[in-house]
Amino acid sequence: MTPATSHAETAGAGKSSFISSGLRNDWTVAEALALYALPFNDLLFRAQTIHRAHFDPNRVQLSRLLSIKTGGCPEDCAYCSQSVHHESGLTASKLMEVEHVIAEARKARDAGATRYCMGAAWRNPKPRDMEAVVAMVKGVKALGMETCMTLGMLDRAQSEQLSHAGLDYYNHNIDTSERYYGEIITTRNFADRLETLENVRAAGIKVCCGGIVGMGEEADDRIAMLTTLANLPEHPESVPINMLIPIPGTPLADAEPIAPLDFVRIVALARILMPRSVVRLSAGRTAMTDEMQALCFFAGANSIFVGDTLLTASNPEADRDMELFRRLGLQPMEVEGTS
Numbered sequence: 001m002t003p004a005t006s007h008a009e010t011a012g013a014g015k016s017s018f019i020s021s022g023l024r025n026d027w028t029v030a031e032a033l034a035l036y037a038l039p040f041n042d043l044l045f046r047a048q049t050i051h052r053a054h055f056d057p058n059r060v061q062l063s064r065l066l067s068i069k070t071g072g073c074p075e076d077c078a079y080c081s082q083s084v085h086h087e088s089g090l091t092a093s094k095l096m097e098v099e100h101v102i103a104e105a106r107k108a109r110d111a112g113a114t115r116y117c118m119g120a121a122w123r124n125p126k127p128r129d130m131e132a133v134v135a136m137v138k139g140v141k142a143l144g145m146e147t148c149m150t151l152g153m154l155d156r157a158q159s160e161q162l163s164h165a166g167l168d169y170y171n172h173n174i175d176t177s178e179r180y181y182g183e184i185i186t187t188r189n190f191a192d193r194l195e196t197l198e199n200v201r202a203a204g205i206k207v208c209c210g211g212i213v214g215m216g217e218e219a220d221d222r223i224a225m226l227t228t229l230a231n232l233p234e235h236p237e238s239v240p241i242n243m244l245i246p247i248p249g250t251p252l253a254d255a256e257p258i259a260p261l262d263f264v265r266i267v268a269l270a271r272i273l274m275p276r277s278v279v280r281l282s283a284g285r286t287a288m289t290d291e292m293q294a295l296c297f298f299a300g301a302n303s304i305f306v307g308d309t310l311l312t313a314s315n316p317e318a319d320r321d322m323e324l325f326r327r328l329g330l331q332p333m334e335v336e337g338t339s
Helices: 003-010 016-021 029-036 040-054 098-110 127-141 156-165 190-202 219-230 260-273 290-298 318-328
Strands: 059-069 115-120 146-150 169-171 206-208 211-213 238-243 278-281 303-305
Touching (some): 029 260, 040 260, 059 098, 115 127, 206 238, 211 219, 238 260
Parallel strands (some): 059 115, 238 278
16 A cells, blocks of 8 residues: 555545546545645645656646736626726727737747637627637637637537537636635626536536635635535546735735645645646746745646736746746646646
């Protein structure tokens, strides 16, 4: 019996289904909490052991995120600068031209990105928007990149349209636990989020779904959020873990930041609960030290967004990321290794 297995059994997670396949969809919050509460070294050892069983530990996927339609969103997400409900000073824009999006994707590809993510500040796309969105997917795919979109809620027909266009991933974060969800968003409910995930999965599109930590939630809420994701019929292929970027003019502008080691624990727990998912170190990296990011990579994070902007927020400069990669001996992940 390996040390990692004995820790799992101590945490109540040593079921035969886990040991045989590495995948489970029947986690309890109590089991996840026990894992989260392990001594830090034990937690990271277990996470790194699982990570190495499924991924090259020294490869990190580089993704680029472009806001194709900024601001004017009718949702009231407490963390978001793009909501019409908040006085963040952001000016709303129209949907970008298809040619502009493809040109930006080409630049990202040439700079080393293998996945291109496109986000629009909508509650849900309108029928008039779908033709342009489909053209963007096809254009970026033609560049040899993986495609991801986040456009708000989707119905089954819209999901099918994007699937037929060749969309690889759809991002739709659940943000936080079901218990805490109403404290962050009131214009939709937790079940609406899950319905979109079902529509996307049924259409054959891979799911990108994670959440945000540091929004005033309890540790139990973070753990419950990850447990919800791990207990979906299929684990999300991509799990972004965002650290809140407090934005002036939003209700969470003065939120107390999450402790760095608590954030690392969440990354490690995501890796343990969802062994084959790509775990993305997403928003908030500008506030992280190099040492904190290094611990996140050791805990199982193997994807980052590159570029100096992340939708409307700041992101580390590419040169800084490449210098950190050099110091840690990390290399960009190849396209064929990201599935």
